[in-house]
Amino acid sequence: MGKIIELDRVNVFYGSFLAVEDVSLTIEPQTVTAFIGPSGCGKSTLLRTLNRMHEVIPGARVDGEILLDGANLYDDDVDPVSVRREVGMVFQRPNPFPTMSIRDNVLAGYKLNHDRLSKSDEDEIVESALKSANLWKEVKNRLAKPGGGLSGGQQQRLCIARAIAIRPRVLLMDEPTSALDPISTQAIEDLVSQLKKDYTIVIVTHNMQQAARVSDRTAFFNIAGEGEPGKLVEFDDTSVIFSNPSKKNTEDYISGRFG
Amino acid sequence: MASHPTRPSLSRWIIIALFVSGMAMSYAIAAVTASGSEVNVLGVVVVGLVIFGVLTVGLSWATEGRRKAVNRAMAGLITSAFGLALIPLVSLVWTVATLGVARFDSQFFSSSMRNVVGAGGGALHAIIGTLEITLIAALISIPIGLLTSIYLVEYGRGRNRFSRWVTTMVDVMTGIPSIVAGLFAFAMFSLFFGPGVRMGFAGAVALSVLMIPVVVRSSEEMLRLVPNELREASLALGVPKWLTILRVVLPTSVGGLVTGIMIAIARVIGETAPLLIVAGFTQSMNYNPFNERMMTLPVFVYNSYSSQGMDAQAYLDRAWAGALTLIIIVMLLNLGARIVSRVLRPAGNH
Numbered sequence: 001m002g003k004i005i006e007l008d009r010v011n012v013f014y015g016s017f018l019a020v021e022d023v024s025l026t027i028e029p030q031t032v033t034a035f036i037g038p039s040g041c042g043k044s045t046l047l048r049t050l051n052r053m054h055e056v057i058p059g060a061r062v063d064g065e066i067l068l069d070g071a072n073l074y075d076d077d078v079d080p081v082s083v084r085r086e087v088g089m090v091f092q093r094p095n096p097f098p099t100m101s102i103r104d105n106v107l108a109g110y111k112l113n114h115d116r117l118s119k120s121d122e123d124e125i126v127e128s129a130l131k132s133a134n135l136w137k138e139v140k141n142r143l144a145k146p147g148g149g150l151s152g153g154q155q156q157r158l159c160i161a162r163a164i165a166i167r168p169r170v171l172l173m174d175e176p177t178s179a180l181d182p183i184s185t186q187a188i189e190d191l192v193s194q195l196k197k198d199y200t201i202v203i204v205t206h207n208m209q210q211a212a213r214v215s216d217r218t219a220f221f222n223i224a225g226e227g228e229p230g231k232l233v234e235f236d237d238t239s240v241i242f243s244n245p246s247k248k249n250t251e252d253y254i255s256g257r258f259g
Numbered sequence: 260m261a262s263h264p265t266r267p268s269l270s271r272w273i274i275i276a277l278f279v280s281g282m283a284m285s286y287a288i289a290a291v292t293a294s295g296s297e298v299n300v301l302g303v304v305v306v307g308l309v310i311f312g313v314l315t316v317g318l319s320w321a322t323e324g325r326r327k328a329v330n331r332a333m334a335g336l337i338t339s340a341f342g343l344a345l346i347p348l349v350s351l352v353w354t355v356a357t358l359g360v361a362r363f364d365s366q367f368f369s370s371s372m373r374n375v376v377g378a379g380g381g382a383l384h385a386i387i388g389t390l391e392i393t394l395i396a397a398l399i400s401i402p403i404g405l406l407t408s409i410y411l412v413e414y415g416r417g418r419n420r421f422s423r424w425v426t427t428m429v430d431v432m433t434g435i436p437s438i439v440a441g442l443f444a445f446a447m448f449s450l451f452f453g454p455g456v457r458m459g460f461a462g463a464v465a466l467s468v469l470m471i472p473v474v475v476r477s478s479e480e481m482l483r484l485v486p487n488e489l490r491e492a493s494l495a496l497g498v499p500k501w502l503t504i505l506r507v508v509l510p511t512s513v514g515g516l517v518t519g520i521m522i523a524i525a526r527v528i529g530e531t532a533p534l535l536i537v538a539g540f541t542q543s544m545n546y547n548p549f550n551e552r553m554m555t556l557p558v559f560v561y562n563s564y565s566s567q568g569m570d571a572q573a574y575l576d577r578a579w580a581g582a583l584t585l586i587i588i589v590m591l592l593n594l595g596a597r598i599v600s601r602v603l604r605p606a607g608n609h
């Protein structure tokens with residue numbers, strides 16, 4: 001089941017550059033939360049702090065508190081590796097492992113970690129993850145083929161299957177459809193709505209219609225100018241953000257006046 | 260006017276006819292100007308090719324239009340440049356093969372030069388020496404070089420001071436003349452084993468000094484080619500960094516790593532100067548790299564050539580046969596590298 005995520009006065013840095021300033025918000029379990037805002041306002045940056053992928057970049061750091069079901073992700077005794085097992089991630093460009101078959105891609109979270117599974121457990125995980133990702137019917141007869149041979153949309157669903165195969169509680173998606181055609185986009189959006197019942201989902205998107213279609217809550221971020229930090233402008237129910245935002249800035253962005 | 264789609268393009272037969280007439284014209288010119296003295300075949304071919312090129316481009320311009328003529332001219336220039344680059348290589352292989360074949364016999368591969376004066380004898384001792392010394396050099400250099408490049412690419416990402424320093428040292432090492440590497444190994448082993456020490460292992464150490472920077476450089480390039488997205492995909496699945504390197508980064512780049520290592524081996528297997536100093540030379544078999552002098556193929560070639568005995572031709576023949584053997588070993592290594600990298604190639608990139 002999904003977990004609650006609470007951010008309290010979070011600042012995110014690349015070296016000495018402050019990329020995201022003073023964000024506090026609460027993401028409810030089993031909801032879809034969309035991060036929207038103009039390019040460079042720090043959506044990806046903030047998203048990557050939620051599974052400690054931000055610190056993979058040299059010099060990058062976070063201050064403030066990020067709580068997952070009440071436990072601070074950034075406590076000294078928390079292992080980032082275990083955080084990433086609870087908080088899965090799907091990237092902007094589909095990135096299946098080219099050396100692995102479709103089946104091994106789905107099992108990658110186990111195989112790369114040397115986890116021993118019985119053949120029947122493996123089969124079950126592969127089938128249920130691919131079914132959850134709406135990909136099972138298309139690939140069940142070619143599980144041994146390389147993942148790189150699938151179409152872009154199928155690759156992205158394979159990446160989603162790979163992320164949910166390790167049974168995380170939270171799923172982060174960074175513009176998961178921006179490299180895909182409309183039909184694949186539709187497939188992924190349907191999938192997000194289905195996955196909501198089991199996972200807490202945070203999705204970054206450039207596409208406002210997408211945010212309106214798939215999310216329950218929307219966070220709008222903005223940036224004052226080049227080199228300035230991104231800030232949270234407004235966070236509310238998606239229906240409110242798109243029909244009756246309280247900030248002028250949000251309304252301008254939603255109605256396409258900038259960004 | 261732009262070339263019209265229905266214009267006739269030059270058929271293959273016309274091209275062949277132009278080639279033949281170019282050669283014929285060139286031969287005629289040569290026969291007239293040489294008047295009696297012998298005709299230079301290479302000259303005729305080169306001039307013939309030039310005439311052929313001019314004729315083709317001219318005719319193409321007239322019938323096919325400017326764009327296609329320029330295309331043909333460029334294709335011709337590029338092909339000639341390629342041919343020119345190939346000449347020294349083909350000529351070298353040809354020379355070594357024709358001269359080396361005289362002594363490329365079973366005796367050459369089954370005996371040493373012990374008690375041989377004049378004809379006969381073989382290079383088995385040198386072949387064994389080369390293989391042993393190169394193998395040891397590879398065993399030393401590959402782990403050090405590979406681990407260094409992994410450090411530089413995977414851990415020194417922040418361009419910290421230590422990794423900049425290592426990169427500079429590798430650059431400096433790349434420029435070390437091989438004779439200096441030999442002197443270094445000689446000086447070092449003299450400290451431990453007393454002056455005048457000679458052993459195959461010291462030769463391997465000297466070769467490692469030359470080989471490590473090549474391995475580091477090529478492996479570094481290959482590791483940097485691995486898309487960062489794959490590392491992030493693995494890390495985001497909760498795979499620790501070291502396992503990500505071991506199970507994602509290395510398998511993705513293994514083909515390139517193997518090729519780079521083979522190039523590094525080919526680079527050192529023909530080294531002569533450092534081995535002359537520390538491994539020395541001998542006419543006898545020595546299987547033990549940790550004791551006494553050890554012959555190697557490059558030194559064998561050098562030695563046969565520089566100190567020819569009474570039957571000079573026998574020494575020369577052995578030198579060429581040694582050179583041929585060395586070239587064949589390098590080619591086999593290359594072939595092996597291709598096979599290995601093909602077998603290990605990522606499944607997705609067919």
Ligand SMILES: Nc1ncnc2c1ncn2[C@@H]1O[C@H](COP(=O)(O)OP(=O)(O)O)[C@@H](O)[C@H]1O
Pocket residue numbers: 014017019038039040041042043044045046057227
């Ligand atoms: N690896 C990085 N190193 C330094 N600065 C970065 C890095 N990635 C992003 N940034 C900067 O952080 C800010 C936010 O970027 P990002 O989170 O990618 O924005 P968004 O996803 O909203 O388009 C930008 O100013 C960007 O230049």
Ligand SMILES: [Mg+2]
Pocket residue numbers: 043044045
């Ligand atoms: Mg982004």
